[in-house]
Amino acid sequence: MILPLTLQLGLVIDLTNTTRYYNSAEWKNAGIKYVKIQCRGRDAVPDNESVNTFVHEVSLFLSRQKQQHTKKCIFVHCTHGHNRTGFMIVHYLMRSLLMSANEGKLQVASVTEAIQAFANARSPGIYKPDYIDALYTFYHERKPEMVICPSTPEWKKSSEFDLNGEAVPDEDDDGGPGAPLQEIPETDVTMTNDDVLGDAIPFDQQEAFRQFCYQALKLQSGPRGNSQFPGSHPVSLSRDNLQLLRQRYYYATWKADGTRYMMLLTVDGCYLIDRNFTFRRVQMRFPCRSTNGSAPEFLHHYTLLDGEMIIDTVPDSQKQERRYLIYDLIAINQISLVERPFSERWKLLEEEVIEPRNLERRNIFKSKNPNYRYDLEPFRVRRKDFYLLSAVKKVLRKFIPQLSHAADGLIFQGWDDPYVPRTHEGLLKWKYPEMNSVDFLFEMGPDERQQLYVNERGKKKLMEAYRVEFGEGSDPASYSGKIIECSYDSEKNVWVCMRVRVDKSTPNDINTYRKVKRSIKDNITEDDLLSEIDEILCLPMYADRIRADTIQAENERTSCKEKNRTEVSYYIPYLLKRHYARDKLMLNNQVAHKSGMVVGVENKANDWKPSKNVESYCSYDLTHVHDLDLPDNSRAILRALSYWSRIY
Ligand SMILES: *[C@@H]1O[C@H](CO)[C@@H](O)[C@H](O)[C@H]1NC(C)=O
Ligand SMILES: *[C@@H]1O[C@H](CO)[C@@H](O)[C@H](O)[C@H]1NC(C)=O
Ligand SMILES: *[C@@H]1O[C@H](CO)[C@@H](O)[C@H](O)[C@H]1NC(C)=O
Ligand SMILES: *[C@@H]1O[C@H](CO)[C@@H](O)[C@H](O)[C@H]1NC(C)=O
Ligand SMILES: *[C@@H]1O[C@H](CO)[C@@H](O)[C@H](O)[C@H]1NC(C)=O
Ligand SMILES: *[C@@H]1O[C@H](CO)[C@@H](O)[C@H](O)[C@H]1NC(C)=O
Numbered sequence: 001m002i003l004p005l006t007l008q009l010g011l012v013i014d015l016t017n018t019t020r021y022y023n024s025a026e027w028k029n030a031g032i033k034y035v036k037i038q039c040r041g042r043d044a045v046p047d048n049e050s051v052n053t054f055v056h057e058v059s060l061f062l063s064r065q066k067q068q069h070t071k072k073c074i075f076v077h078c079t080h081g082h083n084r085t086g087f088m089i090v091h092y093l094m095r096s097l098l099m100s101a102n103e104g105k106l107q108v109a110s111v112t113e114a115i116q117a118f119a120n121a122r123s124p125g126i127y128k129p130d131y132i133d134a135l136y137t138f139y140h141e142r143k144p145e146m147v148i149c150p151s152t153p154e155w156k157k158s159s160e161f162d163l164n165g166e167a168v169p170d171e172d173d174d175g176g177p178g179a180p181l182q183e184i185p186e187t188d189v190t191m192t193n194d195d196v197l198g199d200a201i202p203f204d205q206q207e208a209f210r211q212f213c214y215q216a217l218k219l220q221s222g223p224r225g226n227s228q229f230p231g232s233h234p235v236s237l238s239r240d241n242l243q244l245l246r247q248r249y250y251y252a253t254w255k256a257d258g259t260r261y262m263m264l265l266t267v268d269g270c271y272l273i274d275r276n277f278t279f280r281r282v283q284m285r286f287p288c289r290s291t292n293g294s295a296p297e298f299l300h301h302y303t304l305l306d307g308e309m310i311i312d313t314v315p316d317s318q319k320q321e322r323r324y325l326i327y328d329l330i331a332i333n334q335i336s337l338v339e340r341p342f343s344e345r346w347k348l349l350e351e352e353v354i355e356p357r358n359l360e361r362r363n364i365f366k367s368k369n370p371n372y373r374y375d376l377e378p379f380r381v382r383r384k385d386f387y388l389l390s391a392v393k394k395v396l397r398k399f400i401p402q403l404s405h406a407a408d409g410l411i412f413q414g415w416d417d418p419y420v421p422r423t424h425e426g427l428l429k430w431k432y433p434e435m436n437s438v439d440f441l442f443e444m445g446p447d448e449r450q451q452l453y454v455n456e457r458g459k460k461k462l463m464e465a466y467r468v469e470f471g472e473g474s475d476p477a478s479y480s481g482k483i484i485e486c487s488y489d490s491e492k493n494v495w496v497c498m499r500v501r502v503d504k505s506t507p508n509d510i511n512t513y514r515k516v517k518r519s520i521k522d523n524i525t526e527d528d529l530l531s532e533i534d535e536i537l538c539l540p541m542y543a544d545r546i547r548a549d550t551i552q553a554e555n556e557r558t559s560c561k562e563k564n565r566t567e568v569s570y571y572i573p574y575l576l577k578r579h580y581a582r583d584k585l586m587l588n589n590q591v592a593h594k595s596g597m598v599v600g601v602e603n604k605a606n607d608w609k610p611s612k613n614v615e616s617y618c619s620y621d622l623t624h625v626h627d628l629d630l631p632d633n634s635r636a637i638l639r640a641l642s643y644w645s646r647i648y
Contacts, residue, residue, distance in 0.1 A: 010072025198280030
């Protein structure tokens with residue numbers, strides 16, 4: 001091997017799908033780190049996990065270089081160093097230029113700029129059109145029309161000249177002309193809460209992230225290190241802890257039937273954190289609030305959120321939409337907020353995370369990256385609403401039945417509470433009594449004996465003489481070894497299997513189990529709960545604070561109403577008309593559904609007139625307008641948005 005004399009090499013990343021080109025031990029012998037990321041070239045783009053590994057290796061190496069004040073190079077190669085190499089390097093540029101942008105050095109990159117940067121350095125750059133398209137798709141960017149894939153260079157066209165001295169393409173080639181990429185499967189599949197979202201990340205990157213979470217939560221690593229999911233868990237409401245509702249000031253929200261995830265935002269990616277404390281990367285964009293009113297410059301970096309992923313079914317079309325409902329902000333740009341009261345964290349969540357995103361989304365055409373398409377992200381994002389206890393009846397009777405996802409009860413959140421990791425005795429969940437459930441580990445013992453286990457100090461504990469009923473016709477043996485969620489039938493004295501919890505690897509803890517048993521026995525019905533709350537509302541502490549909170553909310557509402565009134569009545573009908581004309585979508589209903597009220601009516605002249613409710617729409621729920629599927633290619637809409645953004 002011959003090395004250019006002027007370059008000092010520190011790392012080699014080999015992307016080929018073979019080992020026959022050279023003996024990698026030679027690098028190691030020369031004191032150079034060698035990383036093999038085996039990528040098939042021919043008929044597929046490198047997979048997402050390999051990309052994550054590549055970016056991580058490069059970042060790690062460069063940060064070590066920086067620490068040691070050395071300037072060694074990285075040598076990346078595939079077979080010819082264009083398609084796969086370019087693909088990986090563009091990914092790195094996309095994630096790292098963003099990084100530098102946050103340090104105030106470089107502009108946020110777009111895919112077009114990154115592809116061009118690679119092509120400038122290694123002409124003609126990537127010349128596989130599928131790879132270029134895949135990069136735009138990956139980063140949710142619209143490909144500008146002027147982007148043209150370079151044609152295959154002459155040297156490659158001639159089959160006689162091949163860098164490897166082999167004329168026949170083999171499994172390692174980046175693909176001959178016309179080699180098709182694997183078809184992207186139709187997105188018609190039904191979504192479930194158990195779908196695995198995002199891509200695996202390297203182990204040591206995950207370790208570093210886990211450590212950050214523990215720090216943000218001010219947790220010491222326990223006997224199992226940092227490997228345990230640290231998120232806050234509610235306890236079941238029973239006659240014992242019911243009095244907490246009187247002692248502290250609570251707000252309530254519905255208990256969504258979804259999948260719990262914390263989410264870490266960094267400039268190089270967003271990471272969903274599941275109950276196993278496993279991190280997976282998703283491609284999402286979270287700009288920071290801009291401090292001077294111009295387009296946001298920076299992305300969130302080490303902001304930690306808590307929430308749940310739900311699947312909404314749009315009533316009219318039955319279309320499914322995945323949505324992340326965020327209910328807590330644990331850290332923002334590396335600063336831990338766990339000691340701040342919940343009310344403050346929840347407010348900051350709106351101001352620092354949700355609003356900047358909505359704002360950029362509305363003004364995307366004048367943002368740093370006008371080709372970014374929020375609508376292509378894998379899920380939508382919203383802050384979860386919390387309600388005064390005086391509204392609980394409405395939540396139960398009106399709101400929950402109207403939700404477009406399932407809910408199985410209520411959560412009571414102390415308004416002044418800090419964020420408490422793991423079990424939080426002050427965070428209460430109430431389930432409809434028939435929905436109280438325990439997650440057991442089910443096993444089929446000898447003689448087909450059913451065995452139910454819970455978790456006791458990390459070991460499984462057998463619950464004696466328990467029986468489970470499975471749905472008719474299903475074979476109990478097929479559940480053996482699985483975590484099953486069971487409700488209790490107190491008439492028959494059996495547990496009833498509701499579903500398999502593929503998102504959990506351990507059964508409930510024995511203490512959780514005892515609390516659930518207790519709730520089942522206590523049998524706090526909806527009526528019990530509401531009459532308890534009626535009493536609580538008469539307590540002076542509650543009465544005073546609810547009055548104060550209501551006045552404050554009302555003030556915020558009126559000040560918004562005054563300023564936005566005319567503009568809203570101009571804007572919404574305009575938007576609706578455009579949208580309606582385009583594809584005759586029942587947008588009217590859609591808006592009504594999202595906001596809970598009708599905002600526009602169509603009269604005979606096919607003109608949109610704002611309904612009387614527009615004002616209240618403005619004051620309550622303005623953000624939801626921006627959650628609609630706008631026809632993003634419509635200039636008229638953009639003009640309306642631009643008008644909007646000036647007055648909004
Ligand atoms: C890779 O990631 C992109 C962007 O997040 C996603 O659209 C695509 O489905 C992923 N590919 C696979 C095979 O998961
Ligand atoms: C890169 O992709 C192009 C287009 O698919 C293909 O013709 C070419 O062979 C690939 N390059 C290499 C070096 O394999
Ligand atoms: C806002 O600040 C950024 C730098 O942080 C600057 O580039 C931009 O011009 C400023 N905009 C206004 C309107 O002052
Ligand atoms: C959690 O881990 C367990 C075992 O470690 C595994 O069986 C399960 O599939 C994992 N769950 C998820 C959602 O990754
Ligand atoms: C709970 O209370 C309701 C109403 O008092 C009653 O109908 C129901 O059977 C009770 N459930 C249990 C499990 O005791
Ligand atoms: C318009 O209303 C929103 C809330 O819906 C508010 O945040 C914003 O400040 C209002 N605009 C103006 C110019 O006051």
